[in-house]
Amino acid sequence: QVQVVESGGGLVQPGGTLRLSCAVSGDIHSVYLMAWYRQYPDRAPGDQRERIASITSGGRTTYVDSVKGRFTISRDNANNTIFLDMTNLKPEDTDVYLCTARVMVATTMSADWYWGQGTQVSVSS
Secondary structure: OEEEEEEEEEOOOOOOOOOEEEEEEEEEEEEEEEEEEOOOOOOOOOOOEEEEEEEOOOOEEEEOOHHHEEEEEEHHHHOOEEEEEEEOOOHOEEEEEEEEEEEEEOOOOOOEEOOOOEEEEEEEO
């Protein structure tokens, strides 16, 4: 059993900052790529989630253009945790932010993607 738990969301004014955290725990052998997504429920099925930032176990990062220069993803491999430092937040950043991790389960030695429930980020004056 693997658990993915996000935290750190909240209400912030435009231009403000937030730090999201995502911790993976349970029957873990290895954690590979981890990423943050946001959802667009009004889009067509299969196109409803957008990866906004990712980080490998080696620290290599990617970002969607809309957050480059504003968001920073980082990782604590010892604690299987990633962070998303969000600065200069805009109203259009309002959404539920989901974390996902590619995990090798220790007892089965099989890898799969695991998702958290999400954390709400609201940007409003």
